[in-house]
Each structure stands twice: as C-alpha cells, then as structure tokens.
Amino acid sequence: MPVSYFLDHIWLIPLFPLAGAALMLLFGRRLPNPVVSTVCVGSVLLSFIYALGASLALIGLPPESRVIEKILFQWIPGGAYHTAAGSLGHFVADWGFRFDPLSVVMVLIVTGVGSLIHLYSIGYMGHEGGYYRFFGYMNLFMFSMLMLILANNLLLMFVGWEGVGTCSYLLIGFYFHRKSAGDAGKKAFIVNRIGDGGFLLGLFLISMTLGTIRFDEFPAALAAGHFVTGASVLTAATLLLFVGAMGKSAQIPLYVWLPDAMEGPTPVSALIHAATMVTAGVYMVVRNNALFQLAPFTTGVIAVIGAMTALFAATIALVQNDIKKVLAYSTISQLGYMFLACGVGAFTAGIFHVMTHAFFKALLFLGAGSVIHAMSGEQDMRKMGGLAKKVPITYATMLAATLAIAGIPPLAGFFSKDKILSHAFGYNRALWFVGWLTAGLTAFYMFRLLFLTFHGKSHVSHEAEHHLHESPPAMTGPLVILAVLSIGGGWIGLGGRFDRFLQPVVHFVPAAAEAAASPLTEYILMAASVLAGIAGIAVAWHLHLRDPEMSDRMANRSGWLYRMLFHKYYVDELYDAVFVNRTKDLANTLAAFDSTVIDGAGVNGSAWLVRAISRISIWWDTWIVDGSVRFGSRFVWLLSFPVRMLQSGLLQGYLLLMVCGILGLFGYYLYLFRH
Amino acid sequence: MIPTSHYLYLSLALFIIGVVGVLTRRNIIIILMCIELILNAVNINLVAFSHLFGGVAGEVFAIFIITDAAAEAAVGLGIILAFFRNRETVLADEMDLLKW
Numbered sequence: 001m002p003v004s005y006f007l008d009h010i011w012l013i014p015l016f017p018l019a020g021a022a023l024m025l026l027f028g029r030r031l032p033n034p035v036v037s038t039v040c041v042g043s044v045l046l047s048f049i050y051a052l053g054a055s056l057a058l059i060g061l062p063p064e065s066r067v068i069e070k071i072l073f074q075w076i077p078g079g080a081y082h083t084a085a086g087s088l089g090h091f092v093a094d095w096g097f098r099f100d101p102l103s104v105v106m107v108l109i110v111t112g113v114g115s116l117i118h119l120y121s122i123g124y125m126g127h128e129g130g131y132y133r134f135f136g137y138m139n140l141f142m143f144s145m146l147m148l149i150l151a152n153n154l155l156l157m158f159v160g161w162e163g164v165g166t167c168s169y170l171l172i173g174f175y176f177h178r179k180s181a182g183d184a185g186k187k188a189f190i191v192n193r194i195g196d197g198g199f200l201l202g203l204f205l206i207s208m209t210l211g212t213i214r215f216d217e218f219p220a221a222l223a224a225g226h227f228v229t230g231a232s233v234l235t236a237a238t239l240l241l242f243v244g245a246m247g248k249s250a251q252i253p254l255y256v257w258l259p260d261a262m263e264g265p266t267p268v269s270a271l272i273h274a275a276t277m278v279t280a281g282v283y284m285v286v287r288n289n290a291l292f293q294l295a296p297f298t299t300g301v302i303a304v305i306g307a308m309t310a311l312f313a314a315t316i317a318l319v320q321n322d323i324k325k326v327l328a329y330s331t332i333s334q335l336g337y338m339f340l341a342c343g344v345g346a347f348t349a350g351i352f353h354v355m356t357h358a359f360f361k362a363l364l365f366l367g368a369g370s371v372i373h374a375m376s377g378e379q380d381m382r383k384m385g386g387l388a389k390k391v392p393i394t395y396a397t398m399l400a401a402t403l404a405i406a407g408i409p410p411l412a413g414f415f416s417k418d419k420i421l422s423h424a425f426g427y428n429r430a431l432w433f434v435g436w437l438t439a440g441l442t443a444f445y446m447f448r449l450l451f452l453t454f455h456g457k458s459h460v461s462h463e464a465e466h467h468l469h470e471s472p473p474a475m476t477g478p479l480v481i482l483a484v485l486s487i488g489g490g491w492i493g494l495g496g497r498f499d500r501f502l503q504p505v506v507h508f509v510p511a512a513a514e515a516a517a518s519p520l521t522e523y524i525l526m527a528a529s530v531l532a533g534i535a536g537i538a539v540a541w542h543l544h545l546r547d548p549e550m551s552d553r554m555a556n557r558s559g560w561l562y563r564m565l566f567h568k569y570y571v572d573e574l575y576d577a578v579f580v581n582r583t584k585d586l587a588n589t590l591a592a593f594d595s596t597v598i599d600g601a602g603v604n605g606s607a608w609l610v611r612a613i614s615r616i617s618i619w620w621d622t623w624i625v626d627g628s629v630r631f632g633s634r635f636v637w638l639l640s641f642p643v644r645m646l647q648s649g650l651l652q653g654y655l656l657l658m659v660c661g662i663l664g665l666f667g668y669y670l671y672l673f674r675h
Numbered sequence: 676m677i678p679t680s681h682y683l684y685l686s687l688a689l690f691i692i693g694v695v696g697v698l699t700r701r702n703i704i705i706i707l708m709c710i711e712l713i714l715n716a717v718n719i720n721l722v723a724f725s726h727l728f729g730g731v732a733g734e735v736f737a738i739f740i741i742t743d744a745a746a747e748a749a750v751g752l753g754i755i756l757a758f759f760r761n762r763e764t765v766l767a768d769e770m771d772l773l774k775w
Contacts, residue, residue, distance in 0.1 A: 644775040645775070647773070647774055647775045648771060648774050648775075649770070649771030649772055649773040649774030649775075650767065650768055650770070650771050650774070651706070651767055651770065652697070652698050652699070652706075652767055652768075655697055655698055656698050659694060659698065
C-alpha cells in the first residue's frame with residue numbers, strides 16, 4: 001500500500017533539515033544565496049510533505065490503531081536494574097519515533113508554519129550577511145524540534161530539547177557583533193539550562209520509579225506499580241519535569257530570557273519564540289499526561305503558575321513601546337494560557353491553543369518584521385503611525401491576527417481561548433477570573449499595538465518615510481496563508497472533533513469535561529470572553545485614536561505604577577542582584593583564590609620548597625658524602641704514622657728487624673722440635 | 676782429631692761477631708767487612724760438616740760462597756764509592772735517603 005510509505009519513512013522528516021544544516025555548516029560559505037535558499041527551504045518543505053503524507057496515512061487508520069512506533073537504531077542498549085519499588089526495569093533508549101494523533105498535530109504545525117517562515121526569510125534576510133549561517137541554524141533547529149516531537153522516549157526528547165535550546169542561543173546571538181545580542185543569547189541558554197536540570201532530574205526519577213522512559217510503556221508501568229493518585233514520587237517527578245517546561249516555555253520564574261530574545265532576527269522570533277520551541281514545554285506536559293493526571297498537586301501548581309504568568313506578562317505588555325517586546329510578552333502570556341489549560345486537565349484545549357497561537361503569533365511576528373522592514377529597521381511604535389495605507393497587505397493580515405488573539409469569534413483564537421476558560425471555570429472560579437481579565441488586557445494591548453502602528457497620526461521620521469514600501473511577495477505570501485489559518489484554523493475544533501482526535505493520547509478524564517458541560521454556563525462564559533475582548537478594543541481605541549494624548553497623561557499621573565510596569569517589575573534587576581552578581585562574585589573569588597593560593601603557594605611555593613630541599617642536598621653532599629671520602633683517606637694517613645716510622649732509611653735498622661725475625665723463627669722451630 | 680763441635684762454635688762466634696758488627700758499626704766499610712765475616716763463618720760451618728759426613732758437597736758450596744763474596748764486595752764497594760762521591764760520607768746513619 002503506497003500510503004504506508006510515509007508512515008514507514010517518518011524518520012526522514014527530521015533528516016531533511018539535518019542534511020540541509022550539515023550542508024550549510026560545511027560548505028555554506030561558498031554557496032550562492034539562491035542555492036542556500038533552495039536547499040534549506042526545500043528541506044523543510046520536503047519535511048512538510050512527508051509529515052502531511054504520514055498524517056493523512058495515520059488518519060486513514062481506525063482510531064484504536066493510530067500509533068506507529070519506528071525504531072531507527074538501538075542507541076543506548078542499557079541494562080537491567082531494580083527500580084525503587086523492587087521491580088525490574090530496563091534503561092533502554094532507542095533512536096525511535098512515535099507517531100500518534102498528538103504527533104500529527106505538532107508535526108504539521110512545526111513543518112507547516114516552519115516552511116512558511118523559511119519562505120518569508122528568503123525575502124527578509126536576503127540582503128543580510130551570514131545568509132547561509134542563518135539558514136543552517138534554522139534547519140538545525142527544525143531537526144532538533146522534530147526530534148523532540150517525534151521521539152518515543154524521554155531521553156531522545158531531551159536530545160531535541162537541548163538542541164532547540166542550542167539553536168535558540170545561536171540564532172538569538174546571530175548578530176554577534178552586537179554585545180546585547182550575545183548577552184541575550186547567553187541569558188536564554190543559561191536560564192533554559194536551569195530548566196533542563198529539572199527535566200533531567202525528573203527523567204531520572206521516572207526511570208528509577210517506573211523502570212522505563214518510553215512513552216508507550218508509561219501507562220502499563222503506572223498500573224503495575226499501583227500508584228495512587230497523589231503519590232509523592234509522581235508529584236516530585238512531574239514537578240521536576242514542569243521546571244524544565246518553565247524554562248523552555250518561559251513561565252514564571254524562568255521567563256526572563258524571552259523578551260531579550262527579540263535581539264535575534266524577526267523570523268527567529270516568529271519560529272522559535274512563538275510557534276515552536278516555546279511550545280515544547282506544553283507538548284512535553286501533554287505527552288506525559290498519564291503521569292500528570294496522577295499528580296493533582298503538580299497540575300494545580302501548573303494551573304496557578306500558568307494563570308499568574310498570563311496576567312503578569314499581559315500587564316507588562318500594556319506599556320511597552322517596542323513592537324517586538326509587546327509581542328514577546330504576549331507570547332509569554334499566551335503560553336500561560338496553555339499551561340492553565342494543562343493544569344486544569346484540559347490537555348486537548350492546551351494543544352488546540354498551541355495550534356491557533358502558532359498561526360496568529362507567527363503571523364504577528366512576521367507582520368511586525370514586515371513593518372520593521374518597511375520602516376528601515378525602526379521598532380519603536382511611537383515613531384510609527386498611519387501605516388495602514390502604505391503597507392496594506394501587512395495591515396490586513398495583522399488585523400486578522402490581532403482579532404484572532406483578542407478572541408473575537410469566529411476567528412481561531414476565540415475557539416481555543418474559550419475552551420480553556422470554560423474548563424478553568426469548572427476547576428476554579430478564581431483562575432477563570434484571572435484568565436478572563438487577561439483576555440481583556442490582551443485585546444487592549446494588541447489593539448494598542450495595531451492602532452499605534454497603523455492608524456492615527458504618523459510619527460514616522462522623514463528618512464524612514466522615503467523607504468516606506470510594502471514587502472515583496474516572498475514575504476507577503478506567507479502572511480496571507482497564515483491569515484487564512486488564523487481566521488479559519490479554529491473551526492477544526494467545532495463539534496469536539498479535535499478532542500476526539502486526540503482522545504487516545506490524552507486519556508481524557510470525563511469528570512473535567514462534565515464540570516463545564518452545562519450549555520447555559522458555556523454560552524454565558526463565551527459571551528463574557530467576547531465582551532472582555534470588545535471592551536479591551538474599545539478602551540484601546542479610546543486611549544489611542546479618540547484622544548491620542550490620553551495614554552501619555554495617564555502614564556504621567558500614575559507615575560510609580562507606570563514605571564513599575566515599564567521596567568517589567570524590576571525582575572531582571574532582582575535576578576541580577578540575587579543570582580547573576582552573586583555568581584560573578586563567586587567566580588571572582590575563585591579566580592583570586594586561584595592566582596594567590598594555587599599559583600602563589602602551589603606553584604611558587606613548591607618552587608621555593610624544591611630550592612630549599614636542594615640546599616639541604618648540597619650540604620649533605622659537601623659535608624657528609626665528600627666528608628666520608630675525605631675521612632677515609634685521612635684515616636689511612638693516620639694509620640700510616642707508626643708504620644711509616646719503620647722506613648727510616650737506615651740500613652742497620654732494617655737489618656736488626658731481619659735478625660730479630662730470624663731469631664724468632666729459629667726459636668719457634670726449636671720449640672716445635674724440642675725432642 | 677779436633678771434634679766437629681769446635682769448628683761449629685768457632686763458626687757461631689764468628690757469625691755472631693759479624694752480625695753484631697753489621698748491626699752496630701757506623702762506618703759502612705766496616706759493615707762490609709762484617710758481612711764478609713758472616714760469609715766466612717758460614718764457610719767454616721760448611722767445611723766442618725763436609726768433613727764430618729764425607730763427600731765434597733760442602734767444600735764445593737764453600738768455594739761458591741767465596742766467589743759470591745768477592746763479587747758482592749766489588750759491587751758493594753762500587754755503590755759506596757758512588758754514594759761517597761755524592762754525599763761525602765761513609766757513615767751508615769747518614770745514609771737515610773730512602774726514609775719516608
């Protein structure tokens with residue numbers, strides 16, 4: 001059957017971008033730009049085609065058998081060991097791929113949005129230096145992300161996890177001659193690593209407890225281990241995994257890297273920090289939902305942190321002036337929604353929001369890139385205004401995305417956000433309230449962005465005005481496609497089709513669904529969300545279009561509040577004082593210790609010691625060793641005295657001795673022979 | 676007949692006089708003469724025993740010794756003369772060049 005070709009060859013999906021990356025990083029410098037574009041964008045498009053083929057093939061299978069496991073080769077053969085519970089476990093990690101409905105959703109998002117962004121980058125990065133390097137890193141990122149999504153065990157997922165972190169660092173610091181870019185890349189990677197520590201510890205704990213790290217073996221292992229809901233070891237393991245997700249998906253307290261990551265080129269922000277890498281944390285939680293569902297404490301923590309992050313980031317976005325920073329905080333806020341969904345048990349709603357968010361956030365970033373491109377590099381919204389007529393396609397698509405993110409029906413964002421809020425309402429009214437409030441704020445700051453950039457009086461500088469032009473089709477094409485997806489992407493969730501599709505993966509807990517099932521409550525909540533969105537838009541219009549000076553007046557009047565929000569609650573300064581500078585102090589102390597103690601006492605000291613020992617050795621040699629030699633000779637000389645005197649030179653003396661000797665011998669023999 | 680022991684006593688006496696003379700006298704020529712005396716004492720001894728036991732062995736050996744003594748006296752005097760030409764002395768206790 002030809003359709004199974006795609007299912008048998010899912011391992012090719014990450015391989016195409018890997019080949020592209022390898023080619024770029026080996027030969028890229030010598031290749032002309034068109035070749036680079038063809039290879040790298042082509043590789044991602046190929047992956048998309050294969051992903052599409054595999055997805056269609058999977059959907060063609062009956063729902064019970066929609067799981068494909070394909071092992072490419074045995075990576076870590078591992079050995080048997082005894083888990084904490086005494087049962088036999090095997091630490092085996094294969095280079096294996098798992099393809100099930102969740103994989104379908106993720107892989108289509110990653111390859112689909114990824115190809116659109118790669119296409120866009122041809123136009124955006126066309127006249128930048130390091131073109132091959134950019135695409136090489138982007139392809140490497142696609143490889144890592146696809147490995148993360150398609151892995152069939154936690155360790156291989158971690159390989160992809162680390163890979164995307166590395167590529168994030170490489171791409172954020174792409175303009176490496178700017179110190180701020182390098183610093184941002186370092187910040188991203190270091191904060192990510194803190195999360196990775198948690199992920200690894202969680203991995204170890206799971207391995208020790210369940211005896212396996214393969215996703216398909218978790219349900220069986222959990223059942224066999226008779227783990228009761230709320231078991232402390234599962235709570236610990238899931239909390240540790242969530243620490244990893246906090247770092248990767250920018251939740252409180254590990255979100256600080258994402259706003260700084262805007263130093264990278266805009267396509268990087270779109271791909272990595274909006275559509276794909278940051279959603280890896282959400283994907284990981286949903287993939288391991290069997291574990292999380294047995295740890296209600298952890299899911300509660302996830303829900304609270306998600307809600308808090310959503311609100312926190314939204315408040316900061318209210319007053320930012322850089323267009324990309326607003327979008328960055330918006331991303332953090334929307335990620336909070338996704339975790340809120342996972343926390344209240346609505347895993348499918350979380351994934352649904354991942355999908356719709358990928359569409360409209362990528363569009364927003366690419367549109368912002370188009371605006372920045374048109375404005376010759378200007379990113380401050382206060383210097384924009386009235387651009388709607390000048391860049392009509394960009395404006396129309398961004399309008400679609402902004403309506404989507406504000407949750408206005410029937411665009412995509414409404415469906416996903418509403419699902420999350422209604423599940424949250426059934427779990428905890430307070431969390432729903434925070435989410436609802438954030439929705440209103442989201443609508444406000446997004447339309448503030450739209451109005452400041454495209455409407456009202458133009459504050460564009462004269463030099464920028466001359467270059468104001470719509471972007472080329474290579475850039476506007478992906479914008480239009482993403483706009484279509486932002487408008488219609490949510491309809492796939494109608495009638496519960498999306499939930500049913502993901503059902504086998506998520507072990508859908510019916511109880512959580514019942515809680516928000518009452519249709520009347522549903523409609524009231526829906527109306528409330530839409531109302532919040534419209535209210536936000538209205539306030540934004542009032543403050544920025546109706547009376548443009550009003551926002552400035554408000555800012556001045558609320559002095560300390562405005563300053564606190566503008567400076568992001570001074571969290572970066574807090575982290576600097578508590579962690580960064582303390583680490584630098586430790587490093588300096590250790591460096592001083594090294595140069596004074598180790599180099600001083602150790603190196604110079606041991607030199608002094610050797611010289612002292614050599615002086616002792618010299619004394620010994622001179623006085624003891626040579627002394628014994630001299631003593632020997634002097635001793636013989638002393639002995640010689642009496643003997644010397646015998647040699648008087650006098651003949652008669654010698655003769656006397658001779659005669660005495662003869663007489664002695666004579667007498668001796670006389671005595672012997674006396675008879 | 677004269678008993679052999681008389682000859683032996685005579686030989687002994689001469690021998691002792693000779694030895695004492697070699698050990699005691701200062702003049703090197705006198706020492707040479709005493710050495711001759713020792714040699715001759717030995718001769719008398721040899722001849723006495725040769726007469727006692729018959730045969731000519733002792734007498735022949737005595738002639739050997741006389742020859743030997745003559746040669747020795749010549750050489751010894753030669754050495755003394757050479758020494759005298761260098762050191763102007765014939766006294767044995769001044770001939771201590773080989774001392775330590």
